[in-house]
Structure formats: C-alpha cells, structure tokens
Amino acid sequence: MxxxxxxxxxxxxxxxxxxxxxxxxxxxxxxxxxxxxxxxxxxxxxxxxxxxxxxxxxxxxxxxxxxxxPVLAVVVPDEPGALARVLGVLAKEQIDVEYMYSVFGLVSDRACMIFRVADVDRLSAVLTANHMTPVAGDVLGIH
The missing domain is CATH 3.30.2130.10 (VC0802-like)
Incomplete structure (x- = not known):
C-alpha cells in the first residue's frame, strides 16, 4: 500500500x-x-x-x-473530528508523524491524507488493526 x-x-x-x-x-x-x-x-x-x-x-x-x-495514503471521513481520531490512534501507538498533507479532491466522498512516518509498514498495520485501512495507489489514480 x-x-x-x-x-x-x-x-x-x-x-x-x-x-x-x-x-x-x-x-x-x-x-x-x-x-x-x-x-x-x-x-x-x-x-x-x-x-x-x-x-x-x-x-x-x-x-x-x-x-x-515511501508514504501512506489514508482515507479519512469528511467530517469534523475524523482526522483527530486517526491522529489519536497514532499518538496512542507512539507513531511520530514527520509530515502530512492532503490529496486533491475526495475519494468516495471522503478526504485522503498522505502520511510520512519512519516506518510505513508499522503505520499500515496499526491503521488496519484500528479499522482505518490505507489506500492503494490505484484508488488515487496512481499507476
């Protein structure tokens, strides 16, 4: 991912x-x-x-x-507090966000954020365990 x-x-x-x-x-x-x-x-x-x-x-x-x-894209519901929930999981798991930014447009009416962390595989596992699935490149139109 x-x-x-x-x-x-x-x-x-x-x-x-x-x-x-x-x-x-x-x-x-x-x-x-x-x-x-x-x-x-x-x-x-x-x-x-x-x-x-x-x-x-x-x-x-x-x-x-x-x-x-390597970075990871994460779909975040387009609603108040959604990003705070994702960041709360990362904080709880002691995952330091080096930087993040958003993707152009929405993915299925949801926002999408790009995260840069030291260990993208660990981030992916933590997000998946918390029902916050990372997005594959093809969802974003990346070949």
Missing amino acids: TIHQISVFLENRAGQLAEIAAVLAERNINLRAIHIAETSDYGVLRMIVDRSQEAASVLLEHGFILSMT
Whole structure:
C-alpha cells in the first residue's frame, strides 16, 4: 500500500514551480497531491503523481535534484473530528508523524491524507488493526 512520493529540491527563485509543472505536463503526468515546504535558502516540493517513476526520470533529465520517499495514503471521513481520531490512534501507538498533507479532491466522498512516518509498514498495520485501512495507489489514480 506504500505510495512513492517525489521530493524535488528547489532554489528560491521565481518560475521554478512553473518549470516543473511544464515538464510534467509535457509528459501528460498528472499531479494527485502537492506540498511545498520552504526555508530562506531553498524549498522542497513534495508530490504524488500518477506515474512516479516516469516523473522522476523526466525531472532528473531536466536537471532537478530529487528523492523518492515511501508514504501512506489514508482515507479519512469528511467530517469534523475524523482526522483527530486517526491522529489519536497514532499518538496512542507512539507513531511520530514527520509530515502530512492532503490529496486533491475526495475519494468516495471522503478526504485522503498522505502520511510520512519512519516506518510505513508499522503505520499500515496499526491503521488496519484500528479499522482505518490505507489506500492503494490505484484508488488515487496512481499507476
């Protein structure tokens, strides 16, 4: 159930995000989720795309520095308190969330969150044991 996230290291300059979007668009690669973290010197673009291996290859060809990271997608009911319940289970099990962000749109009228933790297999087992099943990539349109 692990999904491959691409993290691209960005210079803080105008137009770099547009370049990445254009490179992906030229190959008809679709973004499923995107998150940007920044410091004063650089940024990190984290994204889930429909074809991660192809996206990584084309971005590397264009000179971008990147890494691939395993993450887990979790469907969360689209209602108040749903994310708090998921996070409560993780806290109880002492699973530290390094970061998280949401997927574009809803999955079957439910929200979907991407979680980065140190041990995605343990996270998957804990969620499954608590009736919070992780989402396979094909549900998100990832090939």
